[in-house]
Amino acid sequence: MSDNNTEIRKAYWQANLRLMTILLSVWFVISYLCGIVFVQELNAIRIGGYKLGFWFAQQGSMYGFVAIIFIYAKKMAAIDRKFGLHD
Amino acid sequence: MDLQTLTFIVVGITFAIYIGIAFWARASTTSEFYVAGGGIHPVANGMATAADWMSAASFISMAGLIAFFGYGGAVFLMGWTGGYVLLAMLLAPYLRKHGKFTVPEFIGDRYYSKAARVVAVVCLIVASVTYVIGQMKGIGVAFSRFLEVSYEMGLIVGMGIVFIYAVMGGMKGITYTQIAQYCILICAYTIPAIFISLNLTGNPIPQLGLGSMMSGTDTYLLDRLDQVVTELGFAEYTTTSRLGTLNTFVYTLSLMIGTAGLPHVIIRFFTVAKVSDARASAGWALVFITILYTTAPAVAAMARLNLHDTIQPAGGQNLVYDERPSWFRNWEKTGLLKFEDKNGDGRITYNADKATNEMVKVDRDIMVLANPEIAKLPNWVIALVAAGGLAAALSTAAGLLLAIASAISHDLLKGIFRPDITEKQELTASRVAMAGAIGLAGYLGFNPPDFAAGTVALAFGLAASSIFPALMMGIFSKRINKEGAIAGMIAGLTITLLYVFQHKGIMFIASTSYMGDMKPNWFMGIEPNAFGAVGAVFNFAVAYVVSMMTAEPPEHIQHMVEDIRVPAVADSATGH
Numbered sequence: 001m002s003d004n005n006t007e008i009r010k011a012y013w014q015a016n017l018r019l020m021t022i023l024l025s026v027w028f029v030i031s032y033l034c035g036i037v038f039v040q041e042l043n044a045i046r047i048g049g050y051k052l053g054f055w056f057a058q059q060g061s062m063y064g065f066v067a068i069i070f071i072y073a074k075k076m077a078a079i080d081r082k083f084g085l086h087d
Numbered sequence: 088m089d090l091q092t093l094t095f096i097v098v099g100i101t102f103a104i105y106i107g108i109a110f111w112a113r114a115s116t117t118s119e120f121y122v123a124g125g126g127i128h129p130v131a132n133g134m135a136t137a138a139d140w141m142s143a144a145s146f147i148s149m150a151g152l153i154a155f156f157g158y159g160g161a162v163f164l165m166g167w168t169g170g171y172v173l174l175a176m177l178l179a180p181y182l183r184k185h186g187k188f189t190v191p192e193f194i195g196d197r198y199y200s201k202a203a204r205v206v207a208v209v210c211l212i213v214a215s216v217t218y219v220i221g222q223m224k225g226i227g228v229a230f231s232r233f234l235e236v237s238y239e240m241g242l243i244v245g246m247g248i249v250f251i252y253a254v255m256g257g258m259k260g261i262t263y264t265q266i267a268q269y270c271i272l273i274c275a276y277t278i279p280a281i282f283i284s285l286n287l288t289g290n291p292i293p294q295l296g297l298g299s300m301m302s303g304t305d306t307y308l309l310d311r312l313d314q315v316v317t318e319l320g321f322a323e324y325t326t327t328s329r330l331g332t333l334n335t336f337v338y339t340l341s342l343m344i345g346t347a348g349l350p351h352v353i354i355r356f357f358t359v360a361k362v363s364d365a366r367a368s369a370g371w372a373l374v375f376i377t378i379l380y381t382t383a384p385a386v387a388a389m390a391r392l393n394l395h396d397t398i399q400p401a402g403g404q405n406l407v408y409d410e411r412p413s414w415f416r417n418w419e420k421t422g423l424l425k426f427e428d429k430n431g432d433g434r435i436t437y438n439a440d441k442a443t444n445e446m447v448k449v450d451r452d453i454m455v456l457a458n459p460e461i462a463k464l465p466n467w468v469i470a471l472v473a474a475g476g477l478a479a480a481l482s483t484a485a486g487l488l489l490a491i492a493s494a495i496s497h498d499l500l501k502g503i504f505r506p507d508i509t510e511k512q513e514l515t516a517s518r519v520a521m522a523g524a525i526g527l528a529g530y531l532g533f534n535p536p537d538f539a540a541g542t543v544a545l546a547f548g549l550a551a552s553s554i555f556p557a558l559m560m561g562i563f564s565k566r567i568n569k570e571g572a573i574a575g576m577i578a579g580l581t582i583t584l585l586y587v588f589q590h591k592g593i594m595f596i597a598s599t600s601y602m603g604d605m606k607p608n609w610f611m612g613i614e615p616n617a618f619g620a621v622g623a624v625f626n627f628a629v630a631y632v633v634s635m636m637t638a639e640p641p642e643h644i645q646h647m648v649e650d651i652r653v654p655a656v657a658d659s660a661t662g663h
Contacts, residue, residue: 013652020176027172031165036336039158043326048298049307054325057161058153058384059294062168062377069175069370076180077363080654087184087362087654 012083019075023068030056030064090466094233097470098477101271105478108264129364133371135265136355138272140372141379142218142483143225146272147476148539151454153387154394157322159329160387162338162617163540166547168373168380169339170346175369178347178555179356181562181651183365188357190350190554191498197561198569199644201503206576208494210553211350213580214546215491216528218349221542222484223249223532228452228539229476231421238421239533246529249484250522268478273378275475279459279468280382283389286462293385312392319395320439324388331612338544338617345547345619348555351483351490362654390458397461398437398446405434414460423450452539491524492517541616545587548619552579556626562652565645567630570637575630583622587615 034042039053047055080086145167153160187193191211195204223242226249231241277293284296288308300307312324328335346352355372356365398406408428418424425448426435437446456476459469496517500508508516535542553576560567560575613621639645 009649009653016652023176024172027169031169031339032336035161035165036332036339039328040326049300049309050298051309051325054158054309055298057158058164059297059381061165062380065168065172066370066373066377068172069366069373072176073363073366073370076366080363085653085655087656 008083008085012079012085015079015083016076019072019079023072027065027068031061035061088466090469091233091235093466094470094473097467098233098474101474101478104267104271105264108267129359129368130371131266132355132359132364132368133373134269134375136352136368136372137375138265138269138478138482139355139486140352140483141272141376141479142543143222143229143476143480144540144543145376145379145383146276146479147225147228147455148221148452148543149455150383150386150390150458151451152540153384154391154454155451156329157316157324157327159327159335160384162335162342163544164380164384166339166342166544167346168376170343171369171373171376173343173347174352174356175366177559178353178562179365179369180362180654182353182558183356183359184362184651184654185647186357188354189493189498190353190558191494192502194554194557194561194572195498195502197644197647198557198572199641200569200573203557203569203573203576204498205503206573207554207557208498210549210576210580211494212491213584214345214349214549214553215351215487215494216524217549218543218546219484219487219491219524219528220531220535221539221546222480222487223528224535224542225452225476225539226480226484227532228421228423228450229456229473229480231423232417232453232456233473235417235420238423241421242529242532245480246525249481249488250525252481252485265482268482269375272475272478273375275471275478276379276386277382279462279464279472280386280389282464282468283393283458283462284385287389287392293382293389297385297388308392309388312388315392315395319399319437322439324391330614334613334617337613337620341548341551341617341619341621341623342544344551344555344623345549348550348553348558349547350494350550350554351486353558354490386455386458390454390461393458393461394454395437398435405436407434409433411435412460414457417460418453418457421453423453424448488521488524492520495520544616548583548587548616548622549580551619552583552622552626556623556630560627560630562648565648566639567634568637568640571630571632571634574633575626578629579622579626582625583618586610586618586622 034053035057039057042053042056043051045052050059077086149160149163149167152163182193185193185196187196191204191207194207195201223245226245227238227242229241230236230245231238234241234244236244280293281291284293285291287301288296288299289302290296290299297308301311304311309325317323356368359365359368397412400406408426411426415424419426425446427445427447429443429445430436435445436443438444456472459472496513500516501513556579557572557576560572610618610621
């Protein structure tokens with residue numbers, strides 16, 4: 001039982017880390033890459049009055065952050081239940 | 088009715104609401120409130136967290152900084168929202184699972200060491216006091232304007248009110264008061280923005296107005312702004328990144344890590360009902376924060392445009408000084424706005440050239456408060472903005488002071504040095520600590536190291552370099568031991584403080600800066616406000632190396648780490 005439980009916990013933690021890596025990559029791309037590093041390149045594209053890089057830095061990245069947290073909360077709730085480790 | 092009377096009435100009514108709710112909530116429930124958010128829905132908890140979180144820096148200062156930085160102001164927008172992603176994934180659920188009440192308590196448990204707890208308390212106090220200085224600057228600006236006195240006088244009045252507010256104490260812990268504060272501050276922020284956006288673009292939603300065309304023309308608002316500022320010799324609004332890509336990158340990272348390392352924010356997640364609620368709660372908090380944060384860039388750009396249009400009307404001559412509008416006169420009284428008729432023509436010349444520019448001082452922190460007046464909005468809107476700014480500053484200042492007081496009285500005195508003190512003595516100690524912190528922060532607020540938002544950014548850097556790495560490694564690594572964590576926290580905080588002090592002065596007293604706040608002396612061009620991320624990297628590295636050279640943590644600590652990683656409680660009994 002004890003070994004089995006350790007296995008389950010390890011798999012659960014791996015699933016969590018995998019999800020986290022994917023979402024943190026998105027977090028990094030929308031803020032640091034689109035909003036800072038490649039801002040000039042993206043500014044060549046326009047949506048309405050916004051230059052795209054400027055839009056990511058001052059609007060888009062923040063909407064993205066909200067979405068990321070809710071996706072994480074929802075997926076983790078599913079993972080919690082799948083491994084039977086929910087509270 | 089004149090503006091000042093109206094302001095007193097509106098501010099008075101909002102204060103009456105907070106106090107009324109506090110009494111009503113106290114009367115109707117007893118101990119439940121201290122077990123905190125337990126029965127409170129994650130949405131409500133998120134709203135209260137947002138009120139706690141958004142301070143004078145967010146409300147009063149940030150849009151003003153963006154107005155003058157342009158694109159570069161995005162560091163505050165991304166930095167102060169992106170940290171919630173880190174909080175939701177890397178810290179909140181696990182700290183909630185551990186189930187203690189203060190951040191130093193968790194560090195003391197995880198690193199099985201009273202010394203670690205003391206070091207965490209020191210880090211917490213340094214970061215929080217710096218944060219309070221930023222609030223004091225904002226409060227001083229707000230009071231000086233509405234009482235029509237100097238900034239210094241406004242600051243003294245503000246210190247008095249913060250003291251009364253914080254000592255009334257428990258108020259902060261009452262979620263319903265904070266929900267009311269959130270409603271007032273978000274209305275105060277968005278209503279003028281909607282008016283101004285309608286005036287300028289015909290679109291009532293500021294987030295869309297910012298990307299729209301100016302009313303009655305086929306020019307986009309942002310293009311027009313770029314044109315106006317570049318003609319006066321200022322840098323282009325939508326592309327200027329101030330100090331280059333590396334600095335922008337590091338600054339943003341520093342604010343994000345700092346968000347996830349600030350004790351008064353983390354504490355909010357200790358009190359939700361379940362681990363899964365901690366994740367959702369962070370999401371809801373960010374929703375409510377984002378409403379203000381996505382409005383801020385519109386406020387910034389539109390305020391800048393209105394400012395230039397008032398002083399230099401398009402196609403016309405510069406404003407005659409004697410005909411300046413009343414907001415201009417009122418802000419001159421505070422000493423935060425200064426005009427000097429260099430060419431003696433009686434008109435106001437405002438440009439980027441230091442030799443001919445006659446607007447010799449435009450304090451960034453006045454922009455949000457002055458904005459509705461510049462845009463000629465009705466007086467009740469202006470009064471509402473004052474009430475909103477005060478709600479933001481007071482709720483956060485009180486929350487921080489409580490965090491400082493609890494660190495000293497609960498963690499240091501009760502937890503370590505004098506475990507035998509009575510509850511009454513503990514309370515007295517916390518009041519004394521609170522008064523001391525207000526006095527110190529207020530004193531340093533007379534000559535703040537930066538604009539309110541800049542000062543707060545320094546506080547985030549200090550939290551980022553000390554507390555966040557210790558918390559994160561405590562959860563994600565079983566190998567980091569007490570020697571590593573202590574060495575890491577001390578190294579991170581020390582290097583960041585040294586870097587800040589050498590450029591900003593010891594304890595932020597400018598005359599004591601031993602290298603001057605000079606760009607050539609900056610490490611890789613990174614400004615002191617942004618240095619926290621470098622300090623954090625240093626903290627991680629030192630902690631890792633020291634831990635590898637010393638013995639691994641005892642087995643029960645490794646089991647504890649395994650336990651906090653899973654939400655289920657039952658497993659802690661069967662897992663080992």
